Amino acid sequence: MLLTVTTTHQPATDLGYLLHKHPDRVQSFSQSFGTVTVFYPESTDERCTAALMLDVDPVRLARSRGKNTPDFSLAQYVNDRSYAASSLLGVAMADVFSTARSGRCRSRQDLADSAIPLEIAVPVLPCRGGAEVAHRLFGPLGWTVEAEPIPLDEAFPEWGDSRYVRLRLTGVVRLADALNQLYVLLPVLDESKHYWQGPDEIDKLMRSGEGWLATHPEADLITRRYLGRQGVLTRVALARLAELGDDVEGAIAPAEDEDVLQPAERRVPLNAQRHEAVQQLLLxxxxxxVIDLGCGAGQLLDRLVTTPSFTRIAGSDVSTRSLQHAARRLHVDRMSERQAERVQLFQGALTYEDERYSGYDAAVLMEVVEHIDPPRLGALERVVFGTAKPGAVIVTTPNAEYNMRYEGLVGMRHPDHRFEWTRDQFAEWSDRVAATYGYAVERRGIGDLDDVVGAPTQMAVFTTKEGAND
Structure with missing residues (x-):
C-alpha cells in the first residue's frame, strides 16, 4: 500500500518538520501486520513529497487474528491487502504520524496551525459505491477530488471497472486535519476493518473527526460505515455528534445502502434544540x-447575526481554528461595514480576566464549563460573574443522569469533558455562584424530558437585579 503527501509551501522541506520525519532518511517501523517505510521521493525548497509504504505480511496478519474471527480459508492469505489502501494503512499512518495528527510541532508550530497547499495520492483505494462516494466524502472538506476508476483489466475494457479508484486530493488544508480525515475515511470508503470494533472506536472517531465530522453532510454515512454498521455503536456516536454539530441526520446514503439505512423518524437534534432555546431566552x-463565551465554530453567532434585535454581538474562544471556522460561517470577509461593526470575534481564555468580556447585556456559556478542569472553575466564575458581570448569564451543560438513556454509552459524552454534573450537582454549583456574585438563578431543561432522569441538557439562567435591557 502506498500513500504520498506533497506540498509546494516554501520552503517545502518544512514538511519534514510537520511529519517529524527527516527528508534525508529512510525510516522503517514495525507493525503487527507488516512493516511501514517512510521516505521522500523528492525534497526541494519548491516541492517536497513524503511517501508512506506499508508492506503487509499476510502470514503475520493471519496469526494476529482473534480466535473468534471467522476463518475464510485461503481468503486470509489471498486478498487485496497487500496493495489496496484500507484500515491497515489508516492504523499504520496513525501510528507513524501520531504527533503530526495531533497538530504539534515545536519548531514550526505556526506552520502546523496553518492551512498549506497539499496534494495527497493513493494509487489503489477500494471505494464501495464508486468514485461518486469519494467526491461526496472529501469534497465538502475543501478538497479538489480526482477519483479515477480502475478497470478490471485494461486488455478487456468490456469487463468494466473494478471497485478500486486512483485517488488524488488537492487543497489548502492544515496537515493534521488532512491526516485525521484520511484516518477516518480510508476504512469508510473500503467499508471494512481488519480488527474487532468495540466502544472505544467511538472515541477514536470523535477525536479524529473533531472540527469537521459533526457538520459534514455525510456524517451519518461516515459514522455507520466507520463503525461497521453496528447499531448500538452507531446510535451512540450519532447522539454524541448531535451534541457537537449541526443537523447530522440528513445525510444521503449511496444507492446500495438504501436497503440498510431506512428513513428514521425525523427529530430535531439536541444541538439544534439547545441553540433555539438559548436564542429564544435571549429574546x-x-x-x-450578547457575547458567546466559547463560541466554537459560531453556530449560535450565526443565529444571532440574522436577528436584528441583537445590535452588538461578540464571540470569543481559546481556539484560533474555531474562530477561523466561525469567521467563515459568518462570512465576515463579505460583511458590509455596518455589519462588521456589529460583530466581533477574538481569542481569549475564560480563566483570565479580559476587559473585552465586559459591557454586554448577556453572556452565553453553551456546553463550555464541562471542558474546564474543576480546579480552574473558580477562575472562570470570577472572570465571568465577578469581573465581566453581564446583566444575564446563560449556562448549558450535559445532564449526567441522562447518559443512561444513550444505549452503549460508556463514560462521558465527549472525550474532552472533564466532568459531567447530575441535576443536584448543577443546582448546588449554580446556587453557590448566584449567591457569591449577586445573581438570581433559574434552572430549565432542554431536550426530551424523561420522568426519571430529566432532560439531556440542563440550563441555568443567571440574572442580576438590573437584568438585561428592559
Missing part, C-alpha cells in the same frame, strides 16, 4: 448586546 431577556 425573552430583551438583551441587545
Amino acid at each position: 425573552e431577556l430583551r438583551a441587545r448586546s
Whole structure:
C-alpha cells in the first residue's frame, strides 16, 4: 500500500518538520501486520513529497487474528491487502504520524496551525459505491477530488471497472486535519476493518473527526460505515455528534445502502434544540448586546447575526481554528461595514480576566464549563460573574443522569469533558455562584424530558437585579 503527501509551501522541506520525519532518511517501523517505510521521493525548497509504504505480511496478519474471527480459508492469505489502501494503512499512518495528527510541532508550530497547499495520492483505494462516494466524502472538506476508476483489466475494457479508484486530493488544508480525515475515511470508503470494533472506536472517531465530522453532510454515512454498521455503536456516536454539530441526520446514503439505512423518524437534534432555546431566552431577556463565551465554530453567532434585535454581538474562544471556522460561517470577509461593526470575534481564555468580556447585556456559556478542569472553575466564575458581570448569564451543560438513556454509552459524552454534573450537582454549583456574585438563578431543561432522569441538557439562567435591557 502506498500513500504520498506533497506540498509546494516554501520552503517545502518544512514538511519534514510537520511529519517529524527527516527528508534525508529512510525510516522503517514495525507493525503487527507488516512493516511501514517512510521516505521522500523528492525534497526541494519548491516541492517536497513524503511517501508512506506499508508492506503487509499476510502470514503475520493471519496469526494476529482473534480466535473468534471467522476463518475464510485461503481468503486470509489471498486478498487485496497487500496493495489496496484500507484500515491497515489508516492504523499504520496513525501510528507513524501520531504527533503530526495531533497538530504539534515545536519548531514550526505556526506552520502546523496553518492551512498549506497539499496534494495527497493513493494509487489503489477500494471505494464501495464508486468514485461518486469519494467526491461526496472529501469534497465538502475543501478538497479538489480526482477519483479515477480502475478497470478490471485494461486488455478487456468490456469487463468494466473494478471497485478500486486512483485517488488524488488537492487543497489548502492544515496537515493534521488532512491526516485525521484520511484516518477516518480510508476504512469508510473500503467499508471494512481488519480488527474487532468495540466502544472505544467511538472515541477514536470523535477525536479524529473533531472540527469537521459533526457538520459534514455525510456524517451519518461516515459514522455507520466507520463503525461497521453496528447499531448500538452507531446510535451512540450519532447522539454524541448531535451534541457537537449541526443537523447530522440528513445525510444521503449511496444507492446500495438504501436497503440498510431506512428513513428514521425525523427529530430535531439536541444541538439544534439547545441553540433555539438559548436564542429564544435571549429574546425573552430583551438583551441587545450578547457575547458567546466559547463560541466554537459560531453556530449560535450565526443565529444571532440574522436577528436584528441583537445590535452588538461578540464571540470569543481559546481556539484560533474555531474562530477561523466561525469567521467563515459568518462570512465576515463579505460583511458590509455596518455589519462588521456589529460583530466581533477574538481569542481569549475564560480563566483570565479580559476587559473585552465586559459591557454586554448577556453572556452565553453553551456546553463550555464541562471542558474546564474543576480546579480552574473558580477562575472562570470570577472572570465571568465577578469581573465581566453581564446583566444575564446563560449556562448549558450535559445532564449526567441522562447518559443512561444513550444505549452503549460508556463514560462521558465527549472525550474532552472533564466532568459531567447530575441535576443536584448543577443546582448546588449554580446556587453557590448566584449567591457569591449577586445573581438570581433559574434552572430549565432542554431536550426530551424523561420522568426519571430529566432532560439531556440542563440550563441555568443567571440574572442580576438590573437584568438585561428592559
